[in-house]
Structures are given as C-alpha cells and as structure tokens.
Amino acid sequence: MNIDELKKEDVLKKNFIMFLAYGLAASLGFLAQIALKAEIGILVSIGVPLLIVLFVYVLSKKVHIITVAFPYILLLAGGATAIGTSVLNEVSIGTIVLALFILIVGGLHNTQIMFIFGYALSLLAVIVNVLLDDKGILADQAANVILVQFIMALGIFLQVRQSKILFISVENHVHTAVVKAKEDAELTQRLETAVSNITSNLEQIRTNTYSANNAQQEMLIAVGEVSISSQRQADHVADIVKNTEATSTSVKQIVEKLSSVVQQADQAAKNASDGSLEMGKMKKEIDQFTLFFAELNKNFHELTEKIKETNTFANAIRQITEQTNLLALNASIEAARAGEQGKGFAVVAEEIRKLAGTTNQTLEKIDNNLNEVNKSNHSALEKLDNGVHQMYSQVQAADKSNKSFNELFEMMQNLQQELANLSEDIDLISENSEAISLSTNDFAAIIEESTATVEELNATLLDITEDQLSIANYIDQTYTEAQKIHK
Numbered sequence: 001m002n003i004d005e006l007k008k009e010d011v012l013k014k015n016f017i018m019f020l021a022y023g024l025a026a027s028l029g030f031l032a033q034i035a036l037k038a039e040i041g042i043l044v045s046i047g048v049p050l051l052i053v054l055f056v057y058v059l060s061k062k063v064h065i066i067t068v069a070f071p072y073i074l075l076l077a078g079g080a081t082a083i084g085t086s087v088l089n090e091v092s093i094g095t096i097v098l099a100l101f102i103l104i105v106g107g108l109h110n111t112q113i114m115f116i117f118g119y120a121l122s123l124l125a126v127i128v129n130v131l132l133d134d135k136g137i138l139a140d141q142a143a144n145v146i147l148v149q150f151i152m153a154l155g156i157f158l159q160v161r162q163s164k165i166l167f168i169s170v171e172n173h174v175h176t177a178v179v180k181a182k183e184d185a186e187l188t189q190r191l192e193t194a195v196s197n198i199t200s201n202l203e204q205i206r207t208n209t210y211s212a213n214n215a216q217q218e219m220l221i222a223v224g225e226v227s228i229s230s231q232r233q234a235d236h237v238a239d240i241v242k243n244t245e246a247t248s249t250s251v252k253q254i255v256e257k258l259s260s261v262v263q264q265a266d267q268a269a270k271n272a273s274d275g276s277l278e279m280g281k282m283k284k285e286i287d288q289f290t291l292f293f294a295e296l297n298k299n300f301h302e303l304t305e306k307i308k309e310t311n312t313f314a315n316a317i318r319q320i321t322e323q324t325n326l327l328a329l330n331a332s333i334e335a336a337r338a339g340e341q342g343k344g345f346a347v348v349a350e351e352i353r354k355l356a357g358t359t360n361q362t363l364e365k366i367d368n369n370l371n372e373v374n375k376s377n378h379s380a381l382e383k384l385d386n387g388v389h390q391m392y393s394q395v396q397a398a399d400k401s402n403k404s405f406n407e408l409f410e411m412m413q414n415l416q417q418e419l420a421n422l423s424e425d426i427d428l429i430s431e432n433s434e435a436i437s438l439s440t441n442d443f444a445a446i447i448e449e450s451t452a453t454v455e456e457l458n459a460t461l462l463d464i465t466e467d468q469l470s471i472a473n474y475i476d477q478t479y480t481e482a483q484k485i486h487k
Contacts, residue, residue: 014109015070019057021105022074026050026081029098038089045084049077071109072117078102079121086129099125100149107156110163119153206475213465224458231451257306264299300381307373314366317429321359328353341453344446355435366425373418380411 030046053074060067082098089095099122106118126149331349335342390400 011067011109015057015060015067018071018074018105018108019053021108022053022078023050025101026053029094041088042085045088046081049081049084053077071114075102075106075114075118075121078105079125082121082125083128086125086132095129096126096145099129100152103149103153103156107160110160112157112160112164115153115157115160119157122149122153209471209475213469217465297381297385300377304374304377304381307370307377310366311370314363314370317359318363321356321363324352324359325356328356348442348446359429362425362428366429369418369421369425376411376414376418383407383411 026046027050030043030050033042033046056066056070056073060070078098079102082095082102085098086095102118102125103122106122107115109115123146126145130145328349331345331352335345335349338345
C-alpha cells in the first residue's frame with residue numbers, strides 16, 4: 001500500500017468519525033427535542049441538516065470529489081443547526097455547547113484549513129448566540145465564552161498542527177520506506193539475477209571442469225601409452241646398438257682376414273712369377289713346390305670357408321638393415337603421433353632409413369662381388385686340384401707347367417684385384433656400421449630424453465588433475481550455496 005492509498009483511507013476513516021460524532025449528537029438532540037415537544041422549527045433545524053449529512057456521506061462512498069467535500073458540508077450542516085436553533089428558539093447553554101461542538105468536530109480531520117473553517121463557523125454561532133441572548137444568559141460571560149472558545153481553538157490548533165507535523169513525518173517515513181522497499185526490491189532482483197547468472201556460470205564451469213578432467217584422464221592414458229612405446233623403442237634401439245657393435249666387430253675381423261688373404265695372394269702371384277722365370281729350377285724344387293701347392297690348396301679352402309662366413313655376415317647385416325628400416329618406420333609413426341615434439345625423432349628416423357638403404361645397396365654390391373669371388377675361387381680350386389694332380393703325373397711337362405703357372409699368375413692377379421675390391425666394400429660396411437652405431441646411440445639418447453619428458457608430463461598432468469578435482473569440489477560447493485540463495 002502506497003502513501004496515496006493511506007491518505008485516501010485516512011480521509012475515509014476521519015469522515016466516518018466526523019459523521020459518527022455528528023450523527024450521534026444530532027440524533028440524540030433530535031430525539032431529545034421530540035421528547036421535550038419542541039417547536040417544529042427546531043426539529044427542522046436539526047433534522048434537515050442531519051438528513052443532508054447522511055445523504056452526502058452515502059454519496060461520498062462512491063464519488064471521490066464528495067468524499068473530499070464531505071467534512072466541509074458536515075461543518076456547514078452543524079453550523080446551520082447551531083445558528084438555526086438559536087434563531088428559531090432561544091439562546092441556551094445547549095446552543096453554546098453546539099457551537100463549541102462544531103469547533104471540536106472541525107479539528108477531527110487534523111487539517112489547518114478545515115479547522116479554521118470550523119473555527120469560523122463556531123465563532124459565528126457564538127456571536128449569533130451572544131447577539132440573540134435576550135434573557136441575559138450570557139450577560140457578563142460573553143467575553144469569557146469567546147475566550148474559552150479561543151483557548152479551546154488554540155489547543156485544538158496546536159493539536160492539529162502537531163498531528164500535521166506527525167503526519168508529514170509519517171508520510172516522509174512511508175515515502176522513505178517505499179523508496180527503500182523499491183531499492184530493496186531492485187537489489188533483490190539484481191541479487192536474484194546475479195545469483196542466477198552465477199549459478200548458470202558455475203554450472204557451465206562445472207561442466208567444463210569435468211570435461212577438462214576427462215580430457216586430462218585421456219591425456220594421462222595416452223601419455224602412459226607413449227611412455228610404454230618409448231620404453232619399447234629404447235629396448236629395440238639398445239638391441240640394434242648391440243647388433244651393430246657385433247656387426248662392426250665381425251666386419252673388422254673380416255677385414256683383418258681379407259688383409260691376410262691379400263698378402264697370401266700377393267705371395268702366390270710372386271711365387272707364380274718366380275716359377276715362370278725359374279722353370280728350370282722348379283724341377284729340383286718340385287717336391288717343395290708340391291708341398292707349397294698343397295698348402296695353397298688348403299689356404300684356398302680356408303678362403304672358401306671365410307667367403308662363406310662372409311656370406312653369413314652379409315646375411316646378418318641384411319637382417320640388421322631390415323630391422324633398422326622397420327625401426328625407422330616405427331619411429332616415424334611414433335614421431336607423427338608425438339606431433340611437434342616428435343620432429344627430432346622423424347629426422348633421426350629418416351637418417352636411419354637412408355643409412356639402411358645405403359647399407360642395403362652396399363650389401364648388394366658385396367653379394368655380387370662375393371658371387372664373382374666364389375666363382376673365381378671355385379675355378380681356382382678346380383685348377384689347383386688339377387695342377388696338383390698334373391704336378392704328380394706330368395713332372396716333365398715343363399712347358400705345360402709354365403703355361404699353367406702363367407694362367408695361375410693371371411688368376412691370382414684377378415683374385416688380388418677382387419679381394420682388394422672386397423676389402424674396400426667391407427671398409428665401407430665398417431664405416432656404415434660405425435655411423436649406424438653412432439646414429440643409433442644418438443637416437444637412444446633422444447628416446448631416453450623423450451621418455452623422461454613424457455614422465456615429467458605425466459607427473460604434471462597428475463598434479464593438474466588433482467588440482468582440477470579440488471577446483472571441481474569447490475565449484476560444486478559454491479554451486480550448492482548459490483542454489484540455496486536463489487531458492
């Protein structure tokens with residue numbers, strides 16, 4: 001209820017009090033006059049204003065303008081009754097009391113204008129009573145009556161003024177309360193809106209937090225898988241390093257043996273040259289030369305075994321090359337999964353693949369050379385065998401032996417050349433093996449560093465996940481409190 005409604009209700013209540021006071025007084029006075037068998041004029045002066053007031057009061061319930069004018073109409077009716085009874089009858093204490101009653105009723109509304117209006121009517125009624133006092137009822141008391149009326153008016157005026165001040169204060173307080181209520185309502189609305197927004201934001205944050213937590217859990221699983229894969233790669237690289245080192249050692253041994261074979265081939269070529277020049281002396285030294293051929297045949301058999309062993313080593317190197325190529329492919333795939341951090345892996349893997357390709361090409365050349373060496377060696381063995389048999393059976397065929405020595409000299413030169421080529425190829429294999437070993441060691445170090453980085457990332461993600469869970473708990477608690485406030 002606002003201040004205007006309070007004012008309207010206050011006017012209605014005061015109108016009712018004035019009507020009730022006037023109605024009771026006029027009704028009792030009218031009944032008293034009937035009982036006293038007063039003249040018709042007195043009854044009319046009391047009854048007619050009473051009926052008018054009653055009629056106007058009923059209208060005031062429906063018409064706002066009459067509601068405002070009703071107190072003035074009532075005072076006029078009261079003044080008319082007081083003056084009418086004095087004019088139509090005679091001055092008495094009752095008419096004077098009636099004039100004072102108008103003064104009292106005029107102060108019931110607690111408004112200065114209405115009080116002044118009522119005071120004027122009351123004073124007019126007193127003056128009429130004083131002027132019409134033929135019997136001398138107010139003989140020497142007229143001044144006192146007016147003085148008493150003034151004192152009463154002063155007291156009622158002070159009371160009206162105080163009531164007005166009080167009403168203004170109440171009105172201000174009500175206005176302040178209304179403004180405060182509006183401000184509180186606005187603040188409440190803002191608070192509800194803020195709480196609603198906070199609740200909505202907290203709900204979104206909570207959803208995002210749980211989504212982030214789930215994503216971090218998936219990242220933890222992925223990092224764990226990457227860590228396992230890195231460990232497996234490290235193990236494979238360690239095996240490759242061991243195999244590469246073993247291959248390098250074997251290649252060095254092959255080089256040493258080939259050096260020995262080359263020296264023996266040089267010696268055989270020199271012996272064949274000397275045999276061709278000193279064919280005459282060969283007859284005398286045939287027994288020793290036969291033994292030399294036997295040893296040479298044995299050496300060729302050993303050479304054959306070494307060549308077979310070289311074939312075995314070449315096959316082992318080919319297997320290592322295939323494993324290296326497969327490892328490089330796996331490393332490229334894992335580097336692609338790792339993204340930006342896997343670029344270093346991709347470069348190393350590509351270098352390993354190139355090295356494996358170079359090694360494979362070298363092995364093909366070695367295979368070709370070994371095939372040719374095998375053919376030459378097989379032919380040499382056959383000829384050596386034939387030479388030994390002919391040595392025992394054709395000691396005197398010096399010309400044929402000289403020719404055989406010449407052929408042997410040429411074949412030994414070819415063999416020496418092929419062995420030299422083979423030695424160069426094996427040196428290249430040795431260098432490639434050392435390069436593979438270095439690259440593999442570097443790759444192993446990178447994998448170890450990556451594994452350590454992945455483990456650190458895993459630990460960091462675990463810490464972040466724990467913090468996210470704590471934040472999610474705080475957000476849930478805040479969301480619950482915000483829901484309580486909102487409700």
